[in-house]
Amino acid sequence: MSTDGLPETFDVVVHPARELRGELRAQPSKNYTTRYLLAAALAPGETRVVGVATSEDAHAMLRCLADWGAGITHVGDDVVVRGFGASPRPGVALNPGNAGAVARFLMGVAALTTGTTFVTDYPDSLGRRPQGDLLDALSRLGARVESEGGRLPLSISGPVRGGAAQVSAERSSQYASALMFLAPLLPGGLDLHLTGDIKSHAPLRQTLDTLEAFGVRATANDDLSRISIPGGQSYRPGRVLVPGDYPGSAAILAAAALLPGEVRLSNLREHDLQGEREALDVLREMGADLTRAGDAVTVRGGRPLHAVTRDGDGFTDAVQALSAAAALAGGTTTWENVATLRLKECDRISDTRRELQRLGLEVSETADSLSITGAPRLAGNVTADGHGDHRMIMLLTLLGLKADAPVRITGAHHIRKSYPHFFGHLEALGARFDYLPAERH
Ligand SMILES: O=C(O)C1=C[C@@H](OP(=O)(O)O)[C@@H](O)[C@H](O)C1
Ligand SMILES: C=C(OP(=O)(O)O)C(=O)O
Structure with missing residues (x-):
């Protein structure tokens, strides 16, 4: 590799x-590579992600998306993704390696499945990082969540309908980003309330930017404490360039x-x-x-x-x-x-x-x-x-x-x-x- x-x-x-x-x-940007690849997989049809990072985190995202059923074709420095849309394959164990953003974004999307397990071969690093704030938000939405102490390994089962949701953004912005990727594919969308002293606003704006690049409608207030994403939308496939x-x-x-x-x-x-x-x-x-x-x-x-x-x-x-x-x-x-x-x-x-x-x-x-x-x-x-x-x-x-x-x-x-x-x-x-x-x- x-x-x-x-x-x-x-x-x-x-x-x-x-x-x-x-x-x-x-x-190529790590944060845009992970986002564009995920959004491409959530889009029905083919998306070309131009100039993809070659880091372990990028490989982790590609591996997990392939395990969920996306078609992944490398063409030079680009990746062509054939998306699974709103239907990632159920019953799969995903291993996001040591990539926090990859793990958390996928944990949000896992609520579309009737069961996804998350494991890591970095128990001393990713395995110690907290996931409880996201798991709590998902279970309040009706997902079934199993973990020991809010850490990997864990499993998440949907389906969830959507509606009003709360998530703490005090420890990581990645929990809210995870729900933002999920929201447009839920029947009821999500009216998200980000609680606590919100950290890492910049990556949240990168998530909003990614949704927009894939034709997903979302609105947010200035401090990002309220983010509203209507349901029943689909990600639009196409071509995106990683900065x-x-x-x-x-x-x-x-x-x-x-x-x-x-x-x-x-x-x-x-x-x-x-x-x-x-x-x-x-x-x-x-x-x-x-x-x-x-x-x-x-x-x-x-x-x-x-x-x-x-x-x-x-x-x-x-x-x-x-x-x-x-x-x-x-x-x-x-x-x-x-x-x-x-x-x-x-x-x-x-x-x-x-x-x-x-x-x-x-x-x-x-x-x-x-x-x-x-x-x-x-x-x-x-x-x-x-x-x-x-x-x-x-x-x-x-x-x-x-x-x-x-x-x-x-x-x-x-x-x-x-x-x-x-x-x-x-x-x-x-x-x-x-x-x-x-x-x-
Ligand atoms: O959304 C993202 O892609 C990221 C968000 C940030 O994490 P936190 O929100 O946990 O600060 C950042 O440190 C990480 O490298 C990538
Ligand atoms: C913290 C980082 O990444 P992640 O949270 O995605 O593991 C990082 O890239 O420095």
Whole structure:
């Protein structure tokens, strides 16, 4: 499955880099790939999804949709999906791997079936992430739900009719997105009330955007606390183009800001709903020299950076990458309102604090914030724990490039969850890595 030419599992040794220089095309967006593939499967007929991500999460979605009965044909970088419409095959066990969004979106749609089971081969990561808020919403709608403590493995059986529904959006926006994908295919649609302090508004807008691209009518109020989707609709098949990925690109841009040289990254739409687009503003506010021409962003790196205090919830998947910039900026950077980071592939607050401290940095945390005091230089010569988390691996890689001596990152193959060509892209810019047998998986 891996197209990156690297061993199946590996630790990476990151060598200090003098500069980064060159041009790259941003990889396809993870969040739009998962959404477009799912919407394509929910559409009767054929949809061509142009430029699909090749990450493990994209493969997880493709595998699950095929198991539910979608026809999947790869044509170059595109995927042609023959949808199952409102009738995914019942009685199937789906394995979404380690992909939270994939698992949750499919759990919503599972209410169309008379029984779907969800299992994972990542019991220590996805298997620990909470699903209770979505399961509660589904059972209030009349679905039959079985789980132990609201975690995978679990099973969901419909049918449900729809109508008024409540879902908490405090721990993850993915629960509400899941119900939004389900809603148009229910006889009664859904009048959704998102409760709690709503987090991750940006992905919710990406879901609304996807529904619109597939001809599904939906209305929402400004703060997204009310989302109304009439029932009895169908997804319209057609052709959709996956935009470039801001979360992964934020790591490349942060690396480029930290090191001397010049990096140009294309395929980053200026008007895009991915919240991690804000990473560009954050880097600029920190003092980076970043310019945009159309869909290309150029960074002239090596300028001194300074600390910022920002609400990180708008760019949740770029907080790790920006933490690398913070680790080398003058002063103390604080990411506020980031409690949901604790519920990702690892605890991205406490685990990040521990790894940064291991590298010699001063870091503190509260329940919902992370503060990092920048150091003028990092000694390196340590082994850091990747925590099986692609975004932690990106952060540690950036610090290794800037350190005085190499940094080893364990389990670096988990980069493939969202960015299989991450190391290859950095090599193309002049970085150097060794790939060693993994000390542990
Ligand atoms: O809807 C999506 O595709 C995503 C939503 C976000 O999760 P939360 O809503 O849990 O913050 C984000 O972190 C994740 O990578 C993808
Ligand atoms: C948290 C992430 O993904 P997911 O929730 O889809 O597993 C991520 O991509 O950083």
